[in-house]
Amino acid sequence: xxxxxxxxxxxxxxxxxxxxxxxxxxxxxxxxxxxxxxxxxxxxxxxxxxxxxxxxxxxxxxxxxxxxxxxxxxxxxxxxxxxxxxxxxxxxxxxxxxxxxxxxxxxxxxxxxxxxxxxxxxxxxxxxxxxxxxxxxxxxxxxxxxxxxxxxxxxxxxxxxxxxxxxxxxxxxxxxxxxxxxxxxxxxxxxxxxxxxxxxxxxxxxxxxxxxxxxxxxxxxxxxxxxxxxxxxxxxxxxxxxxxxxxxxxxxxxxxxxxxxxxxxxxxxxxxxxxxxxxxxxxxxxxxxxxxxxxxxxxxxxxxxxxxxxxxxxxxxxxxxxxxxxxxxxxxxxxxxxxxxxxxxxxxxxxxxxxxxxxxxxxxxxxxxxxxxxxxxxxxxxxxxxxxxxxxxxxxxxxxxxxxxxxxxxxxxxxxxxxxxxxxxxxxxxxxxxxxxxxxxxxxxxxx
Numbered sequence: 001x002x003x004x005x006x007x008x009x010x011x012x013x014x015x016x017x018x019x020x021x022x023x024x025x026x027x028x029x030x031x032x033x034x035x036x037x038x039x040x041x042x043x044x045x046x047x048x049x050x051x052x053x054x055x056x057x058x059x060x061x062x063x064x065x066x067x068x069x070x071x072x073x074x075x076x077x078x079x080x081x082x083x084x085x086x087x088x089x090x091x092x093x094x095x096x097x098x099x100x101x102x103x104x105x106x107x108x109x110x111x112x113x114x115x116x117x118x119x120x121x122x123x124x125x126x127x128x129x130x131x132x133x134x135x136x137x138x139x140x141x142x143x144x145x146x147x148x149x150x151x152x153x154x155x156x157x158x159x160x161x162x163x164x165x166x167x168x169x170x171x172x173x174x175x176x177x178x179x180x181x182x183x184x185x186x187x188x189x190x191x192x193x194x195x196x197x198x199x200x201x202x203x204x205x206x207x208x209x210x211x212x213x214x215x216x217x218x219x220x221x222x223x224x225x226x227x228x229x230x231x232x233x234x235x236x237x238x239x240x241x242x243x244x245x246x247x248x249x250x251x252x253x254x255x256x257x258x259x260x261x262x263x264x265x266x267x268x269x270x271x272x273x274x275x276x277x278x279x280x281x282x283x284x285x286x287x288x289x290x291x292x293x294x295x296x297x298x299x300x301x302x303x304x305x306x307x308x309x310x311x312x313x314x315x316x317x318x319x320x321x322x323x324x325x326x327x328x329x330x331x332x333x334x335x336x337x338x339x340x341x342x343x344x345x346x347x348x349x350x351x352x353x354x355x356x357x358x359x360x361x362x363x364x365x366x367x368x369x370x371x372x373x374x375x376x377x378x379x380x381x382x383x384x385x386x387x388x389x390x391x392x393x394x395x396x397x398x399x400x401x402x403x404x405x406x407x408x409x410x411x412x413x414x415x416x417x418x419x420x421x422x423x424x425x426x427x428x429x430x431x432x433x434x435x436x437x438x439x440x441x442x443x444x445x446x447x448x
């Protein structure tokens with residue numbers, strides 16, 4: 001059969017609140033036209049992020065009941081550690097309260113002022129944590145990704161030749177690590193091939209530089225490899241994921257994505273000396289190394305989620321449902337980053353709203369209009385988030401895992417198409433106030 005259904009049934013529901021256009025206009029004004037500052041109860045469909053917004057399974061809820069809340073030596077940590085090591089092969093598994101905590105610890109230990117950390121594309125918190133240490137984040141995305149409309153299988157790849165040039169220009173001693181984000185979130189949710197991971201690893205290894213994966217969406221990346229990269233059609237998603245991790249020296253991981261958990265993260269490494277330094281810092285800021293700022297029940301939920309996310313039936317549904325949204329709006333003329341990614345659809349707001357200059361933030365303007373019209377929350381990934389370094393003006397529609405049904409997505413499709421029909425009427429914004437770091441979270445705007 002052609003119809004792909006949700007591979008689960010609904011056992012508990014949460015009410016959604018309808019708001020009026022007048023209410024939404026007031027909420028926008030009070031929030032300074034920043035959707036982060038609107039209360040969740042005033043959102044109808046929340047596509048702000050897929051981080052921590054998943055629906056957990058009955059198995060996860062059952063596992064939470066056996067959470068061992070011991071301060072040290074928790075049995076729940078033991079179960080999580082075994083699950084992570086079976087998947088990644090890394091010797092040291094360091095839990096944190098979420099992915100950005102793992103990033104902060106990693107870069108605090110490994111980075112010094114004046115150094116450079118290359119990535120295919122750094123996400124916002126990754127870049128901010130590097131820059132907070134006085135280092136520089138360098139994006140080395142493959143040239144093919146510059147065209148948002150190009151339909152290529154692995155547009156998340158790093159430009160390995162550019163990495164080689166950067167190392168020779170800067171010197172290997174100024175590059176403490178190389179990172180690869182899988183899938184490439186800021187690059188349109190595009191996957192990275194195993195061939196590219198191996199190529200980047202080879203370049204880094206020639207210069208004695210460790211390779212780390214930002215593995216937030218490792219399972220979705222593994223599915224794309226299994227479906228698109230020659231030689232892996234007969235592999236299971238878990239086998240592909242294990243191969244991905246085997247090519248790296250360590251990883252950061254937000255369990256709020258591809259582990260269905262509402263909180264949690266990890267920092268993994270094979271380096272004994274680094275692990276000791278990282279655990280020392282963990283104790284100072286997060287907690288003892290067998291809980292890392294998490295409750296035992298959270299550790300249990302993550303352990304179960306790491307197994308569930310690699311189920312082929314789930315991944316088939318997940319990627320198909322995301323593609324359903326992207327294909328429907330693009331077939332009606334809405335420009336998106338092609339092909340559709342795994343966790344989100346990215347509307348090319350710069351193409352959709354050519355009358356709004358970058359200085360007036362077309363992605364943010366589109367996010368505001370979509371909420372104003374239909375109560376849908378999304379997030380800008382463009383000049384608001386990344387300033388002048390932003391390669392594109394995008395609007396991300398991140399789909400929470402196992403949370404919304406096809407009728408919800410059909411509503412989103414209808415709303416986007418209606419906004420697109422009167423796109424010439426949308427106007428830009430200007431910033432009224434902003435913080436020093438990560439301004440998109442709390443900046444305030446006014447319409448022009």
